[in-house]
Each structure stands twice: as C-alpha cells, then as structure tokens.
Amino acid sequence: MTYVSVLNPNGLKTLAANYLHGVDLSPIDEAWEMVVRVHQGRRHFSGELYILHLLEVASTLASMHLDLDTILAGLLHGVLKEGVTVKELDEKFGKDVANIVEGSTKITKVTSNSKLASQADNLRRMLLAIATDIRVLLVKLVDRLLDILVVDMVDEEQQIDMARETMDVYAPLASRLGIDWLKRELEDNAFKFLHPEDYNELTHKLESSLDERQRYVDEVIKILQKKLGESNIIPIRIIGRPKHIYSIYKKLIAQNIPLERVYDKVAFRIIVENVNECYEALGTIHANWSPVPGRIKDFISVPKANNYQSMHTTVVGPRDHFIEIQIRTDQMDRVAQEGVAAHWAYKEGQKVNKKDVKLFRELKQLVTSLQKLEDPREFLDSLVGELYDPEVYALTPTGDVKEFPSASCPIDFAYSIHTEVGDRCVSARVNGRQVPLKYQLQTGDIVEIMTSPTQVPRRGWLDLVKTSRARTRIRSWLRREDKDKALKLGREICEREIKKHDTSLKKIIKSGHIRLILKQLRCNSLDDLLVKVGSGTITVQNLIKGLLPAELRRESDQLETDLPPAELASQMVRQHAGEGEKDQAGVKIDGIDGMLVKVSQCCSPLPGDPIVGFITMGRGVSVHKSNCHNLLSSDPKRWIDVSWSGIAEKTYKVGIHVSAENKRGIFSEISSAINLENANIVDISAHTTPTDQADMTISLEVENLKHLKILIQHLRQLPAVINVRRL
Secondary structure: OOOOOOOOHHHHHHHHHOOOOOOOOHHHHHHHHHHHHHOOOOEOOOOOEHHHHHHHHHHHHHHOOOOHHHHHHHHHOOHHHHOOOHHHHHHHHOHHHHHHHHHOOOOOOOOOOOHHHHHHHHHHHHHHHHHHOOHHHHHHHHHHHHHHOOHHHOOHHHHHHHHHHHHHHHHHHHHHOOOHHHHHHHHHHHHHHHOHHHHHHHHHHHHHOHHHHHHHHHHHHHHHHHHHHHOOOOOOEEEEEEOOHHHHHHHHHHHOOOHHHOOOOEEEEEEEOOHHHHHHHHHHHHHHOEEOOOOOEEOOOOOOOOOOOOEEEEEEOHHHOEEEEEEEEHHHHHHHHHHHHHHOOOOOOOOOOHHHHHHHHHHHHHHHHHOOOOOHHHHHHHHHHHOOOOOEEEEOOOOOEEEEOOOOOHHHHHHHHOHHHHHOEEEEEEOOEEEOOOOOOOOOOEEEEEEOOOOOOOHHHHHOOOOHHHHHHHHHHHHHHHHHHHHHHHHHHHHHHHHOOOOOHHHHHHHOHHHHHHHHOOOOOHHHHHHHHHHOOOOHHHHHHHHOOHHHHHHHHHHHHHOOHHHHHHHHHHOOOOOOHHHOOOEEEOOOOOOOEEEOOOOOOOEOEOEEEEEOOOOOEEEEEOOOHHHHOOOHHHEEEEEEOOOOOOOEEEEEEEEEEOOOOHHHHHHHHHHHOOOEEEEEEEEEOOOOEEEEEEEEEEOOHHHHHHHHHHHHOOOOEEEEEEO
C-alpha cells in the first residue's frame, strides 16, 4: 500500500464509499466547506494549496479503510490553528472528530524559546492524545509521511530536523502499530535527508543491478513453486520484493560489509492457506536449502507485540546466495502490511480486537512512563529509547512475550513487568537456571525474576540496562534518594552555621525571618533551601549572607580573608579537636561514599586524618585532608567543618610508595606483609631505578589511619625495604 491522492472531495467520497457501505458521507462535504473557508489562500510549505495537502491526508486514510471520523479528522486537522474551536468541531462533527483533531494539532505558541522544549511539548501532547484515541497517531503518521515526501522545499536545517524526528519517533510508532508499508516509506524518505550521499550511492547501485535481481527473483519463485508443489502445498501467492533501502543500509552498517556482499537484498514471501501449511512449507524449504543457524524465527506461535505473525528463515539458496523467506497466511499478511487497520476497532458496531486492546494498553504504559520526565532532553532521549526496534523476545513463566533491544538484561525484564519488580530485583532464573543480573537475554528465554523487600536500585545498574524504561525508573529512584540525602545534609549544615550566630533554624522559622531568607536565595520552601544547601547549589557563604546584617557580613568576610588558606584549614580542624564525639562540630562523615558526601580521591583521607569539607556545585560535600593542595587552592568560602564520626565497617583506598632493594622475591615479601595486616591490594605498579632499586606504587584498601600506620611500620621493618611513604 502507498499514499493516495484525489483532486476533490468527490474523489474522497468515492474512496470511502468503496468500503463504508451504508454510511452517510455528507459530513465530508461539510468538512470540505469548512477547510476551504478557514484556509483560503494558505499554502503548505511545499508551495501547494494547504487544502490539497489536507485532501491527500484524508484520501490516504481512506485508502487504509479507516472509519469516517478518522477521515474527517484528517481533513480538518489544521483548522484549530485558524480560529475554529474544539466546541465548534464537537457540535458539527461529533466529540470523536473534535478530540482527534485537537490531539493531532501542533502547539504553535510555546512559552519556551527552546526548540528542544517546543519539540518535547508537541510530542508529549501527541502521546497523551494517543493514549485516549489511537486514531490521533494514524492522522499524525499520514500527515508526517506527506510532509517528508516534499521536505526538500524547506531549508537544510529544517529538512534534517524533520527527518531525524521522523526516523526516531514516527517510523518506530508506525512499527508499533504494525503498519509495515508506512514504516518503510517513513524510514526511506528520512534516510534520504539524513544521509544523502549514502542514499544516492545505494540507490544508484541497486538500480544498476535491478535487471539481474529480477532474473534471480523469477528463478527462485519458480523453484519454490516446484518444490512446494512436490510436497502438495499450493501457495496462494509467492512474492519476491526488494528490501527497502534503509533496511539494506542498516545491514551494511551493522555488518560493516560492502553492498555486493548483502545477498538477501530480496525478501520472498510465501502466502499459504493455513497455519499447518506454514510449518509444512518451512520443512520443504529446509529440506532443499540449508538454513542459516540462528536465523529461524517463529512469530506465529509467539506473535510480536504489534500482532505481527509470520515464519522467518534465511537459507543458502540458488547460486549460494543468502535469501530471506517469510511464510504466513493471507490474514497474517494483511495484518503485517496494515497493522491495526487490518481489523480496525472503531468501525461501527465492531468490538475491539483483543490483540489491539493489548497493543493500545502498551502504548498507554509508554505514555505513563514518560509523563514524569520534565527535562526536554531526558524526555526526548527516553522516548526514542522506548521506541526501539526489538531484537530479543523473552517470555514470562506464564507465556507473555516481552520485547527488548539487543544485550538487555534481567533488570530490563523486571522493569518491563512493573516498577516495583524492577526496584526490588535481586536475581533471575532463565530457563530454570540461576543467572547473574548482567546476563544478556536471548530470544526464547523464559525469565523468572526474584525480588527482595530490602533491595533498592543500584547506580551500577545504569551500566547494565538497555531499555529506556529501566533507565528512567532507576534514575528516578536515585534522584529521590539523592534528594533525601541532600535534605538531611542541608539541614545539618544549616543548623551548624546558624548555631555559630547564636540562633537556630527553629527560632528563624518562628520569627518569620525564614521568609526573607527564602526570597533572597530564591527558594520555594524550607525543604527546597535545605536540599540546595545539601547539594551545593547554595553555598554556605550565601546562606550566611541571608542570616546576617550587611555590616556583620563584611566583618565576617574580612576575618576569613585575613587568614592564609593553610591556617584557616588548621583552625577549622582545631575547632573540634579533642572534643567529645557528642559535641563535635561539623558534618559527621559516616564512612559511606554517597553521592552527596564523597571522600576525595585526590588525597584519599582516612578516618583519623584531619579533614575539611568542600561544597561542590550540585554534587554535595567533597572531603579532603586539611593539607590537600587541591583544597588549599580552592575558594575558602566554600569550605565546611566535617568530622569522622560513627564510622561503619568499611575500607578506604589509599596509595603508598615503597622503595626496596631490587632482589628476587621482593614483590612476594611486600605482598605477604600487606596480606598479614588484613589490607587488600587494589593495584600495583613498579619499575627499577638507575641505582638498581625497586620503586613500587601500591593502591591499598585499609580501615583507617591507625591501620595504615601499623602497615607502614611493618613494611619498614622488612630488611630489603629502604623507605615507605603515604602518597
């Protein structure tokens, strides 16, 4: 199937009358009168009258045998931007038409100046409308097809923008609906503008070999008819058609091969009477030609999510060329080409097809999963990520099919079931066998997810998952967790700083002064202020400015700037040196390297080292040794008191440098000494000096400063060791 064009509304009515028997088509005339009136003189970006573009959209929808409301919406989908109201459409053509037109109308007046935000707003609005009525998407897909066919009439930047959106969003959505011809048209036309040189070269080469390919197609069809006939299988038809250009291009890129080595440039389709003949035909083909391992796919017993059913195989055919063969029934072929339109759910008096119900439900789940994403870039990235072309088909223990991109893992599977299952996922059984969470799913795997109420998402999961849904859910949980940590840390910082000025957070709230502080620091609430302080978005210095009168702020600034950095750092450490743990000043470091309190890697402080915190921008507190050169060269106004307190059982990385005699077995001696002290070697590098010494740089995991000192002392006692120092 392809798009259809008619010259006037009578032609459109004729198209509709061919299948809408007994349906009053006079609303088409009324809709035509409206579009002529509101669009008089307006032109499409291609230069043609806009009403002709609308007529093409409506006639293409009619050629897909869609219902009258969809055809009317296709004809009317631009009128809302010309002053017609949704209420007028409702009164004249009914609620369904009004809703479809509203859902398929682009936002033209956006508050944001960002092109990215505008694109995200339009796609978000369209997806929400699709969740209510899938016909919105059908109108948008046909409208986009007709636009991309003539997009060469606009400037190059607009061409690329439209082609990219078509390739990333609209073609995958057409695939979701199972409308294969529409997907192919969208992809090929978008490809032409995204990669014009590759498109032209590929088109030229394919055209030059057209006669040769046609002779090969005719040869293979004759052989197929003969071999199937010998097995008493009389196919309804056998079709040999060239694969569309973009699918060939993807194969060239994926396999990194020249066009001459793409042997399956032609796909053969065998249409038979029933399902039994599908499997019999497959057996006959494999009996005559060797199948390619891993290229046999049974989408009849396990249909795709878009209801596609077919048997696929790739065999080594005549002249040793690889040929792809698809085997299906006539009904399956119709669904494969037309998707949801093959058994349209909105025809008068027709019940919704169960398979369509599942498809629509999955599209609604897609919308729901993206609704909470406010950042335009994250929204667009997640949308494109969700509209992947599935390569792996795994099953639940009850037989439900789940589709995934290549290299997906059990965590992706868990999130495809439910967010709660994903968040609590601890392990998986695949085909009855326990597998790690990094296992890569394979087609046909039966996956069972194990959960635990104490499990939470891990940051490392982001390196494993491939689906946008899983990535979005994990990031969402981590953001909430980081916000909670920032709130707790911000409260601790604020309480400490406020206490220095003989007041408390409670008193400031009670006095009402908090409102002035929130206004000065542009915070919506107290929690917002605390989170921003904890994450480093608001520095301690800015917080103090909100607390103190101007003259006291100047005095405080002067006192700080009078001290050299090293002395200021020492003073901050001395403020709580020797005090009891209960009364220690500063943020307590509990030994957990969270996102908001991190032990700096530049100086690797250990529990027991004198430390100072540095508030980073948006990443919380970075803890440094008080003599760290990076700290001393930073802005003292962003320093904060911190102290080791309530250390959990944990090890810390630290580096040491060892100089020793270059003798046999020296590495073994040093390693044994380190192991005896229950320290762990993470990394080691060594070289020999011109004076024949062995110089080693060793990265260790130790518990605290005391543990490191004991270890260094014992290393120095080794006879062959010359010197040991901490890095």
